[in-house]
Structures are given as structure tokens and as C-alpha cells.
Amino acid sequence: MRLFAQRSKDKELMDDLNCSGEELVQTLRELRTINRWLGGNYVTTNGLAEIIKKDPQNSFFIADIGCGGGDMIRVMDDWAKSKKKALNFVGVDANKNIIDLAAVRLADMPNVTWRVGNVFDGEFSEEKVDISTCTLFTHHFTDSELVGLLKSLRAKSRLGIVINDLHRHWFAYYSILVLTKLFSKSKMVQNDASLSVLRSFTKTEWIKILHSAGFENFEISWHWAFRWQVTIIF
Template sequence: MPDFSQRSTALEWMDDLSSSGDIIVQTLKELDTINRLLGGNNISLTGLKKLLSRHPEKRKEKIVIADIGCGGGDIMKLLAGWGRKNNLQLELIGIDANPHVLEYARQNTKDFPEIRFEQIDIYSKAFSKLKFDIIHTSLFTHHFPEPELVAFYSQWVGQVNMGIINNDLHRHWFAYHSIDWLTRMFSRSPMVKYDARLSVLRSFLKADLEHILHKAGIQSYDIQWKWAFRWELVIYA
């Protein structure tokens, strides 16, 4: 039985930025399917609604959203579609370190001119100088150890006008065994089969998130548990 008391430090296949070709395409497609069917993508949308409720004046202005670790761009499509239906002017900037992922994402979002992509080093001074209304991440922060997350949040909160949305996994035995069974039964991607369980082991308890935010000096936030074993973390600027 894996140890669920603390976060795993093992690396996922997705952490290899040279990953490319059919395995990346298949993985990104399957991740979109899993996240849609289990309701994970909608957590990002509810986070956006919470920030808008705090800043109703922004409904009449352009809202710039940076999606860090954007993957295939599927959540950006969800947000863009919702924005269109609600007469919002959204500018969505997908940021990812893997150029092969961005190549797929650009094709995947070609019908959404409000979406664009940048390959930017989020550790760089150039990135730290950028300003956004919202920074969003989904299934991204669990890839990093606590000291880096503390540094990220400390920096990001100064880069946004509205806030930060973090959509990530709850480390729990049921989530671990459920995703193991689902991917063994239905996945055709070796990367998904390997990374899925490990992603759960690298993810968070509520206490982990609270500890990281405390060390980052962040006090204004909301953490909600969501199905299926997700955390919706909204940080208010």
C-alpha cells in the first residue's frame, strides 16, 4: 500500500519536456476525456465565477487569464466558450514548457482567436514582470515540491489584479485506486497509465495547501473539496 501521509517526490513521464509525438497526442486527448467525464474541468470555471463575483466591474473590461501548464488547451476552450455566452471579453494565454504540447494545443484551439500560446520559462525574470488579471493552473502544481510552490505563489499573487485559480488533486487512497482501475481498463496511453496514480501520490491534502499558502504569506483564499477528489483553490488578490 502506498504511503498517503506525505507527497511523493517521484517524477512523472509528463515531467520530461522532450516528450513528443503520438504518445503526447494520445495522452492529452485522454486527459481531456478523463477530466471532462469526472467533472474536473468545471472546477476551473467555478473558480473564475468566484473571482468575477469579487470584481463585477471586470465584466465590462478585457480579462487577461494566463493558464500556466496549459497542456492541450481544453480548459481554455471551456473558459472561452463560457466567456462568449456571457458577453465577456477574455484573452487567454496558454503557457507551457513543452513545445510539442503547445503545437498540439494550437491546433486544438484553432477556432478560438481569443486563445494564444507562449513558451515561457516561469522561473525567468521576464515572466516575473508580466501582469495578468488571473493566473490559472490545473493539474500543474502537484509537479513541484513545496519550496518551489511557496516561491510561485509569493510571486504570482503580485502578478495578478483579480486572483489565482488552482485546480488540482486530492491525495487519497480511493482516488489512487479508482484512477488506477480506470486507466488500466480504458487507457491506451502508457504515459497516462504510469502518471495517473503517481499524480495522486504527488498531490495534496488540505493541510498541505494551507501550509504552503501560510509560508507564502497568503491569507485571502478559499479551498473547496470537489468531486472527483479535487481541490478548488481560489486566491484573492
């Protein structure tokens, strides 16, 4: 279908770095529920496990890029505790309002620090980490921007990168469109959820982007519900 032939260039409401207030709080709350019920969290922790088993050690420093409300950081921390691994995190997001909310929501986690930062700033890659993770983040950028982002993540990360993002597919689009219209109370979620599918990727597109960024060794696997896991191990 023509609607799904190529990535949409339309901007999401979430792309406004000044978004704040109750609408943002409601949006982050609903996104947490959507990810939990549709199984998307597993894609990130599974990729993390693949990298960690290649270089076993007791603790790892993880940068969660585009961390949003911090939900994935808590998911990764709970997973690590179940595996008797210690993780320290830095949550990075360009929206200060989101970082402020995340810091409150995860105030019980002393192993997390927070950064308001732009991934395209030269200083972004100066703080080195073991692993960088991106969950539902990469679809916010054009292909050319993603090439730059991936190069920056390569410079930042010692062991690897885990990307968890959407598969552009008609079933994913119409399913989330209907679900959010029926159950969402957030105008941002109602607008962005289906649009994010249109901005997301096919496997062929991911391969092209990764090659353009200079990566040859990577794994791309499909997971329910319509998620791509891109794992890059150095």
C-alpha cells in the same frame, strides 16, 4: 495508509519537457476525456466566477499556466460566452511540443496567444494579467517550488488566482489506477494518472504552502472527483 502519508517525490513521464509525438497526442486526448467525465473542469470555471463577480467588467485577461493541450482554455471560453463575458487568454507551458499542439487544436480561437515559458524565470511575471489559472499543474512541484510559483503568480496577476488540483486519497488513487489500466491506451497516462494522485495534496498541506508564500486570505474547497479548488482574491 503509509502510501498516502506524504506527497510522493517521484517524477511523472509528463515532466520530461522533451516528450512529444503520438504518445503525447494520445495522452492529451485521454486527459481531456478524463477531465470531462470526472467533472474536474467545473472546479476551474467556478473559481473563475468567484473572482469575476468581485470585480465585474466586460472582459478579462487570463493566463492559463501549465496549459497543456489547451483544453481548459476552451472550457473557460465556452463558459464565458454563456455568461456573456469576453476572455482573452495566454497559454503558458514549458514544453514547446505541447504549445505547438495546443496552437493547432485551438487555431479557431483568435483570443488566445501562446508562450513557451518557465514559471521560475524572472521574466515570467513581467506580462501582467487579470487572473492566473492552474489546472492539474501544481502537483508537479515540490512544496518549496510551489511557494516560489505562488509568489510569482501573485506578482503576475491583478485580481486573483484559481488552482484546480487533486486531493491525495486512497479512493482517488485506486480508482484511477484501475480505470487507466482497463481503458487507457497511453503508457504515459497509465503511469502518471495514479502517480499524480500520490504527488497531490491534503488541505493541511495547502494551508501550509499558502502561508509560506505569504497568503492569508484564500478559500480552499473540495469538489468531486477528489479535487481541491484554491481561490485567492486580491
